[in-house]
Amino acid sequence: MKLIIKFNLVFLLIFAVGLTIAAYISRDLLERNARDEVLQNARIMMEAALAARTYTSNQVRPLLETQMKYEFRPQSVPAYAATEQFNDLRKKFVDYSYKEATLNPTNPRDRVNDWEGDIVTQLRQNPERAEIIGERETLTGRALYLARPIQIKSEACLPCHSTVDAAPKTMIDLYGPANGFGWKLNEIVGAQIVSVPMTLPVKRSEDTFKVFLISLTAVFAFIFVGLNLMLYYIVIWPVTKLAQVADQVSLGNLEAPGFSVKGKDEIAALAGSFERMRTSLVQAMKMLGE
């Protein structure tokens, strides 16, 4: 087997192993980064929703208290404010969603659907759990969701949600007496669920992965060609020439043209040594002839 073939087989083997390991590590890293990015987006959105809730509770609600005596203003409800803020956001980012999914909500639009119900049930069964992170398939592709429990931690929530008699009359006028009552202090009544699409970040990570692999392969190919050329011109060609001269000398053609290699590397030293050996052989043969 020729030296260049041996060399190339070893090189390709190393390349294949290196590429596989690099692909495995980078794909895992990119996927993790993409998921982390999506999760980070989800957390930012969750915090934005919480900020909207706090702002509404602390600043908007007191301003609307008098108005509420005449007509119920959903704008004073933190959950309503957070949802409306997100609905506005969704005009530009349609695949993002936020819902205060509640088992027994006052506003019917907050009622849980099947998969949200499962999340709320999990949170109710594990009250110590701060959040649930998961992925699910949607009509527009894979989405990551982040869910946090809605727990009744303040007695201030109870006037509107304990009994019909305690609730503001204007609220009953708007939503009726059937829903949103019977909540208890410290009970988990629902979950704040932020859903963020993964399609785009995943596609971006896949594109990055492809570019990385193609770039790595291109670098390998460039190195492969370069090394082959270097191997041929620096090692294989001079050695082949030396072998041809050695063959002719061994067959008795002592006048065969010499072979000289410029430089001070090992091949040049070998060529020099060979030439000295041939000169010695020619003189020895001449002395034998005399």
Added chain:
Amino acid sequence: MLGRPGRLEFAALLICVSASAFGQAVGMLTVADGGVVLVRGSTTYTAGQGVALQNGDMLALGPKGQVQIEFEDGAILNLTRGSRAWLLGPQSPGGEIGVALQPGWVKFTWTKAAKGRPYRYIMPLASLSAARATGVLRIGESSAEAFIESGAARLVELSRTGSPAAGRDVKGGEFAVRSAAQALAVSPRPSAEFIKAMPGYFRDDLPVFISRARTAKSEPTREHEATYAEVEPWLKAPTSIRKHLVERFRSRAKDPQFRGKLIENLAAHPEWDRILFPEKYKEGTEKAEKAQTR
């Protein structure tokens, strides 16, 4: 029961209370939008923001105008949609402070620093007594509606002549209606029609402007002697309210136009007959005196 001397002393006390109350600033006009007409004594003024108000002042505003009166004791009264107010002052020594009101919309409230003196808002068919309460009144020609936002109030039915009849306590969140065709009725919620018709800003707390208005204190601008039209609603008000107006506007009866209108509408205020036609009563008095002499 008080004897004749006792009654005279009580009347003298009331006169003293009234005299001390009149002429003294009891509040300030802190909002005066859309032109405000002030009748003080028998003279008409135009008033703007920062004008100090006295007991006895009568305020009238245009249909799109708005007036806010902030009293020295912390009570606040906002009038709009053509309503009129007449500051009657204390109804008895240390008693309720009376404010007579004419058709329009009124919101009353109080500041946290209020002394909590009771006010009595007298409408054509009902009067509402409240201290440290907030509410909205819709006053019609022959109806009165009251929604108590917070606190508590007592609503008393009034007859056409202003005589009090049955009363009822109304608590925060309740709505009371009294009309010529309906006795006083209280419901747990205001009607949708009432809420829809109510001025939008009444849904919010009334802002307090008195400190700002004090820095921009102003005097009312004298316009002319009061015309009949300017005081007509009060001259035709229930007897219990208008009883002192004869003395107040006696001098105006000399004005031919005012006199003409008084005569024209004499049926609505017959007490003016004695002022307008004293000769009729002079004959009666002389006969009585002669009879006594005999």
